[in-house]
Amino acid sequence: xxxxxxxxxxxxxxxxxxxxxxxxxxxxEADAQKVFDRYAEALGGREAYxxxxxxxxxxxxxxxxxxxxxxxxxxxxRPNLSVFDGEVVGLGPIKKGxxxxxxxxxxxxxxxxxxxxxxxxKFVDESDxxxxxxxxxxxxxxxxxxxxxxxxVVVECVTRIDGQPETLYFDPESGLMQKxxxxxxxxEQGQVPVSSRIVSYEKMGGFLMQALIxxxxxxxxxxxxxxxxEANVPVDEAIFKMPE
Amino acid sequence: MFAKWVLALRSTMGISLxxxxxxxxxGCVAVSLSASSFGASVRETVFEAVWGEINANYYDPExxxxxxxATGERYRERMSTVADEAExxxxxxxxxxxxGESHFSIxxxxxxxxxxxxxGGGDTGIRVTLVEGRAFVHRVRPGSPAESAGLEAGWxxxxxxxxxxxxLRRSIADSGVFENMVPFYLKTAIESRLHGRPGEKVEVKVxxxxxxxxxxxxxxxxxxxxxxxxxxxxxxxTPMELETSLGDDGVARLRFTVWVPSVMGKVRxxxxxLPSQTRGLVIDVRGNPGGIGLMATGLAGMLVEEPYRMGAMxxxxxxxxxxxxxxxxxxLGPVAVLVDSNSxxxxxIFAAAIQETSRGRVFGTRSAGAAxxxxxxxxxxxxxxxxxxxxxxxxxxxxIEGRGLAPDVEVALSPSDLLKGRDxxxxxxxxxxxxxxxxxxxxxxx
Numbered sequence: 104x105x106x107x108x109x110x111x112x113x114x115x116x117x118x119x120x121x122x123x124x125x126x127x128x129x130x131x132e133a134d135a136q137k138v139f140d141r142y143a144e145a146l147g148g149r150e151a152y153x154x155x156x157x158x159x160x161x162x163x164x165x166x167x168x169x170x171x172x173x174x175x176x177x178x179x180x181r182p183n184l185s186v187f188d189g190e191v192v193g194l195g196p197i198k199k200g201x202x203x204x205x206x207x208x209x210x211x212x213x214x215x216x217x218x219x220x221x222x223x224x225k226f227v228d229e230s231d232x233x234x235x236x237x238x239x240x241x242x243x244x245x246x247x248x249x250x251x252x253x254x255x256v257v258v259e260c261v262t263r264i265d266g267q268p269e270t271l272y273f274d275p276e277s278g279l280m281q282k283x284x285x286x287x288x289x290x291e292q293g294q295v296p297v298s299s300r301i302v303s304y305e306k307m308g309g310f311l312m313q314a315l316i317x318x319x320x321x322x323x324x325x326x327x328x329x330x331x332x333e334a335n336v337p338v339d340e341a342i343f344k345m346p347e
Numbered sequence: 348m349f350a351k352w353v354l355a356l357r358s359t360m361g362i363s364l365x366x367x368x369x370x371x372x373x374g375c376v377a378v379s380l381s382a383s384s385f386g387a388s389v390r391e392t393v394f395e396a397v398w399g400e401i402n403a404n405y406y407d408p409e410x411x412x413x414x415x416x417a418t419g420e421r422y423r424e425r426m427s428t429v430a431d432e433a434e435x436x437x438x439x440x441x442x443x444x445x446x447g448e449s450h451f452s453i454x455x456x457x458x459x460x461x462x463x464x465x466x467g468g469g470d471t472g473i474r475v476t477l478v479e480g481r482a483f484v485h486r487v488r489p490g491s492p493a494e495s496a497g498l499e500a501g502w503x504x505x506x507x508x509x510x511x512x513x514x515l516r517r518s519i520a521d522s523g524v525f526e527n528m529v530p531f532y533l534k535t536a537i538e539s540r541l542h543g544r545p546g547e548k549v550e551v552k553v554x555x556x557x558x559x560x561x562x563x564x565x566x567x568x569x570x571x572x573x574x575x576x577x578x579x580x581x582x583x584x585t586p587m588e589l590e591t592s593l594g595d596d597g598v599a600r601l602r603f604t605v606w607v608p609s610v611m612g613k614v615r616x617x618x619x620x621l622p623s624q625t626r627g628l629v630i631d632v633r634g635n636p637g638g639i640g641l642m643a644t645g646l647a648g649m650l651v652e653e654p655y656r657m658g659a660m661x662x663x664x665x666x667x668x669x670x671x672x673x674x675x676x677x678x679l680g681p682v683a684v685l686v687d688s689n690s691x692x693x694x695x696i697f698a699a700a701i702q703e704t705s706r707g708r709v710f711g712t713r714s715a716g717a718a719x720x721x722x723x724x725x726x727x728x729x730x731x732x733x734x735x736x737x738x739x740x741x742x743x744x745x746x747i748e749g750r751g752l753a754p755d756v757e758v759a760l761s762p763s764d765l766l767k768g769r770d771x772x773x774x775x776x777x778x779x780x781x782x783x784x785x786x787x788x789x790x791x792x793x
């Protein structure tokens with residue numbers, strides 16, 4: 104009985120501390136939040152996404168200088184299930200998913216593994232639409248900085264999950280994000296800085312999507328394209344499970 | 348929820364980055380070349396591309412203490428004296444060798460001075476190995492022209508296509524390539540001269556023992572019917588070998604000649620198929636020049652039941668870890684890894700992990716000491732630049748680059764034993780395994 108009570112107290116304290124820490128640490132300046140909100144509206148607003156229960160997203164990626172090519176499909180289902188199924192030319196298939204409990208990765212090189220730590224936390228975060236209702240939720244702090252040479256609005260942020268610096272650049276006229284400098288933190292797998300520039304947006308499924316991105320990572324320029332998007336497609340939940 | 352679909356791209360980027368990590372090369376492999384002639388202005392563009400790539404992306408911002416700006420200026424001055432493409436290639440090669448590390452090379456048409464015959468699909472059946480700088484027939488493919496001509500493992504190669512091996516070695520050593528890579532280039536040079544188009548002939552001069560009289564043989568190349576690696580990015584397909592067997596003594600053997608993804612499925616299937624009474628596993632990476640670096644972790648995952656970190660690569664900005672994830676059906680018995688001076692890069696980091704974790708023992712001779720993660724980038728004129736973009740250290744803090752891996756059991760390949768059909772290195776490994784597991788059956792991870 105005592106141990107049960109002690110367990111409850113510890114849990115309560117943990118919740119309080121956790122809740123308190125979020126309240127205390129989240130420092131999204133009002134001006135920064137306005138930029139995030141404007142970006143949300145520019146993409147089409149919440150209502151454009153309200154009825155989406157499932158979706159499929161086709162994508163490709165290439166690094167011309169290295170001859171690297173990858174194509175794949177991302178599949179999503181509320182509340183936070185996702186699986187990315189790709190094929191790298193010459194390397195073979197690569198899959199990564201989250202079934203609501205377990206995050207996993209399977210590829211021909213390293214085999215199968217369960218995601219752990221920050222890598223899992225970040226993947227779940229990116230698989231959870233309810234936690235991504237606005238950019239402000241992703242950061243523990245965000246503040247406006249001086250405009251970039253291109254005249255973009257610059258927001259300097261610190262990510263909520265892993266405390267990494269991230270800088271976002273927005274077009275003052277359209278409100279759309281133009282560039283993102285961030286640390287791709289893969290937890291135990293390592294971390295690499297990435298600078299990505301959104302080359303174009305396209306309207307897909309009733310809202311604007313980042314359709315073409317160029318990114319610099321590991322000294323190489325890569326091109327990522329969203330090739331197609333389809334909402335409310337039939338999805339078998341078994342695809343989110345880690346393959347045997 | 349809107350942000351989710353936008354951020355899907357972010358996830359895509361993350362997955363792509365992880366795939367790209369797998370794409371990094373730890374090794375020396377062939378590229379597809381299609382260059383055309385060009386003038387001085389193109390040379391300047393190419394020069395700046397090479398210098399600039401290294402300036403921006405070489406992992407060490409201090410350039411190992413070298414003044415890279417001044418080096419660039421010095422070579423820019425040399426540019427005015429360059430008369431033709433051969434001289435230009437030499438200048439670029441000299442530039443990339445300034446850092447004194449492996450995994451820096453320029454691939455151009457004049458690279459053919461080393462690689463005389465680009466892969467043309469013809470095979471003589473001779474597999475080469477080097478012992479103390481001399482070239483020997485390591486294996487002869489059954490049914491090949493070499494076997495028909497009476498050539499056997501253990502014979503020394505004196506000359507190939509009219510070029511004396513010792514002179515070929517000297518010219519490679521004098522070319523300014525990274526010293527530890529001379530054996531690799533020599534082996535590549537010999538093999539490339541043995542390759543060619545089916546139907547074409549090549550003359551080889553061989554001798555059965557050190558003091559025997561050399562003998563000339565003319566071999567007609569036949570169509571190669573063995574395995575080919577797949578094209579990956581800028582890498583062209585290349586002939587490869589994969590051998591798996593389980594001996595009567597209960598010792599399993601795995602040998603493959605390049606770390607490419609198509610090997611992984613077969614390797615996993617072989618290891619999973621090993622019966623519980625298997626006494627040990629010999630993994631032979633002698634003559635294996637590396638390939639996809641992350642594959643070292645994939646194979647290591649088939650040999651353990653607990654995860655561990657093999658090492659880490661340090662980029663100019665950021666780092667990536669080489670983690671090993673245990674796989675179902677892993678083999679947990681004794682493991683012996685065979686290395687030699689042509690075990691390069693991925694082969695070295697794999698062997699180093701086996702040694703450092705005491706998961707097994709390494710047999711043979713010191714490895715090449717050329718273990719840097721690299722990328723191959725296409726240059727504006729169609730040439731290719733291979734450059735190291737990261738340093739690599741084992742979890743124990745050991746750097747393999749420039750030093751190589753000293754085996755636990757130093758044993759050289761004996762040409763005289765080869766003549767008797769015996770492989771002295773493999774025999775030493777098998778003996779150790781049989782001593783280790785004289786009785787106990789081996790279990791595999793369910």
